[in-house]
Amino acid sequence: GDSVTQMEGPVTLSEEAFLTINCTYTATGYPSLFWYVQYPGEGLQLLLKATKADDKGSNKGFEATYRKETTSFHLEKGSVQVSDSAVYFCALRATGNQFYFGTGTSLTVIP
Amino acid sequence: EPEVTQTPSHQVTQMGQEVILRCVPISNHLYFYWYRQILGQKVEFLVSFYNNEISEKSEIFDDQFSVERPDGSNFTLKIRSTKLEDSAMYFCASWRWGNYGYTFGSGTRLTVV
Numbered sequence: 001g002d003s004v005t006q007m008e009g010p011v012t013l014s015e016e017a018f019l020t021i022n023c024t025y026t027a028t029g030y031p032s033l034f035w036y037v038q039y040p041g042e043g044l045q046l047l048l049k050a051t052k053a054d055d056k057g058s059n060k061g062f063e064a065t066y067r068k069e070t071t072s073f074h075l076e077k078g079s080v081q082v083s084d085s086a087v088y089f090c091a092l093r094a095t096g097n098q099f100y101f102g103t104g105t106s107l108t109v110i111p
Numbered sequence: 112e113p114e115v116t117q118t119p120s121h122q123v124t125q126m127g128q129e130v131i132l133r134c135v136p137i138s139n140h141l142y143f144y145w146y147r148q149i150l151g152q153k154v155e156f157l158v159s160f161y162n163n164e165i166s167e168k169s170e171i172f173d174d175q176f177s178v179e180r181p182d183g184s185n186f187t188l189k190i191r192s193t194k195l196e197d198s199a200m201y202f203c204a205s206w207r208w209g210n211y212g213y214t215f216g217s218g219t220r221l222t223v224v
Binding site: 034036041042043044045046049089091093097098099100101102103104 | 115117142144146151152153154155156159167202204206212213214215216217218
């Protein structure tokens with residue numbers, strides 16, 4: 001069945017460091033791929049998305065490219081800030097509109 | 112920006128009691144969902160609801176669970192007789208065609224003691 005495998009956390013980085021959170025997926029058909037972010041005490045917020053192979057989603061300095069050949073959608077940011085501290089979830093939307101989430105990766109950025 | 116509103120933010124209940132978790136989806140959305148996240152685990156799909164009926168449900172969504180849209184604005188999840196393992200964060204989400212991602216609520220943390 002459809003699933004998402006996400007890099008285990010927690011991740012701790014210094015401010016301005018480079019961030020990569022790995023995400024790979026298994027799906028039948030052509031899913032859409034997403035990154036959601038959950039700040040402390042808040043709900044899941046859509047960070048970025050990509051709907052087809054080779055699409056690059058980007059928002060707030062974060063980027064992820066939909067790679068069909070490696071079934072991956074890794075999240076990257078060139079220079080993290082303290083305010084980026086949150087839990088990041090990779091997700092795919094299957095043809096039935098159901099979402100499948102990864103386990104989440106907790107990121108802490110220290111000044 | 113429109114929001115999905117969930118109440119309460121935290122509920123503590125005794126094992127065996129019934130609980131109702133409430134959600135107010137975005138007003139022009141037509142698809143509604145419940146997900147749950149047991150502490151430290153994945154966000155898991157429970158159920159989707161469209162046109163006043165369940166359109167899809169997971170294995171987790173057994174006879175103890177039910178959903179309802181009692182009026183034009185609320186969407187509720189009822190757990191008939193709570194178990195300790197029902198302790199989790201429950202997220203409501205809504206969606207409409209043309210949007211690529213759901214809009215999630217901030218969640219209800221359910222603690223069963």
